[in-house]
Amino acid sequence: MSYRSMPKVELHLHLEGAAPPSFIKGLAREKHIDIDRIFAEDGGYARGSFEWFLKAYDAACTTLQGPEDFRRLMLAVLEESAAHGVIYTEFFVSPDFCGGGDLAAWRDYLDAMTDAADEAEQRMGIASRGVVTCLRHLGPEAAKPIARCAAETKGRFVTGFGMAGAEMMHRPGDFSWAFDAAREAGLGLTAHAGEWGGPDMVRETVDLLGCARIGHGINAVSDHALCDHLIERGVTLEVCPVSNLVLGAVPDWKSHPIEELRDRGLRVTVSTDDPPWFGTTMTHEYDMLEKHFGWEEERLAIANRVAAEAAFCDDATRAEILKKLEAA
Numbered sequence: 001m002s003y004r005s006m007p008k009v010e011l012h013l014h015l016e017g018a019a020p021p022s023f024i025k026g027l028a029r030e031k032h033i034d035i036d037r038i039f040a041e042d043g044g045y046a047r048g049s050f051e052w053f054l055k056a057y058d059a060a061c062t063t064l065q066g067p068e069d070f071r072r073l074m075l076a077v078l079e080e081s082a083a084h085g086v087i088y089t090e091f092f093v094s095p096d097f098c099g100g101g102d103l104a105a106w107r108d109y110l111d112a113m114t115d116a117a118d119e120a121e122q123r124m125g126i127a128s129r130g131v132v133t134c135l136r137h138l139g140p141e142a143a144k145p146i147a148r149c150a151a152e153t154k155g156r157f158v159t160g161f162g163m164a165g166a167e168m169m170h171r172p173g174d175f176s177w178a179f180d181a182a183r184e185a186g187l188g189l190t191a192h193a194g195e196w197g198g199p200d201m202v203r204e205t206v207d208l209l210g211c212a213r214i215g216h217g218i219n220a221v222s223d224h225a226l227c228d229h230l231i232e233r234g235v236t237l238e239v240c241p242v243s244n245l246v247l248g249a250v251p252d253w254k255s256h257p258i259e260e261l262r263d264r265g266l267r268v269t270v271s272t273d274d275p276p277w278f279g280t281t282m283t284h285e286y287d288m289l290e291k292h293f294g295w296e297e298e299r300l301a302i303a304n305r306v307a308a309e310a311a312f313c314d315d316a317t318r319a320e321i322l323k324k325l326e327a328a
Helices: 021-031 050-061 067-083 103-124 140-152 172-184 199-209 218-222 224-233 241-246 258-263 282-293 297-310 315-327
Strands: 008-014 086-093 127-135 158-164 188-193 213-216 236-239 267-270
Touching (some): 008 067, 008 213, 008 236, 008 282, 067 086, 086 315, 103 140, 127 172, 127 315, 140 158, 199 213, 199 224, 218 236, 218 258, 236 297, 241 282, 258 282, 282 297, 297 315
Parallel strands (some): 008 086, 158 188, 188 213, 213 236, 236 267
């Protein structure tokens, strides 16, 4: 069957990384920026090593230069997500890309993105929230103003705080100040861990930073005690299967641990990460999970309910999401 129309909840989506190639090409033409090298002949993003991906990603982001660009980007991404049945999504958004960590500038970008999110919800029926994200490779001190931006703008759209970037740089505990500030502001907490790093990175992210969710987290599977700990703490994993394969975090579908994690009783959800860069959509993720692991509608529905329960949103929004899932 096709899962395109099945209502879906996505928790792990980088706003800039979800930009359709045609959108970035259009901005590049408008601004006379030459980034043709990042596109393939078929019009999509060119594929390469992880290092290539990081460089090409940065090149694409050079076209995003002001609040209006991000308003348009938000609408383009939400339209694509809604076309694949997503009814609720959470974006990783970084003040580092939106005003360089300056609070006043960040507010201008945030206003533009919030306007786009409101328009998309009214016009397309897709709700969205923002997880303000610091970049790990910039270091603990650089994370502090990002946490301040998150804490000062917590509201209907900004509901979470997280950390992305090069996972093997620094230790989770180095970022305690930023996560403590976000927690005190009442934000939900998540961080990338356990995609490239070992189980110790996942454990420290949960125990030292207090994260209720882990971005990726697939390498927790090798530590049974850690899996039990995550289950006891009610931690949710934001698993991005196709991304893991394309970037080489796992060698093939047979090696991907998502089924084992689910069978052990962990709270597993499904997301796309940076979908156009990896040739995926939420529909494609579901199709691949059915093909390789037999995840038919019942198992996929469970993953959606887990995602709705773990979403960084208010109770009324959560109830509405669950109502839509149950009605399907």
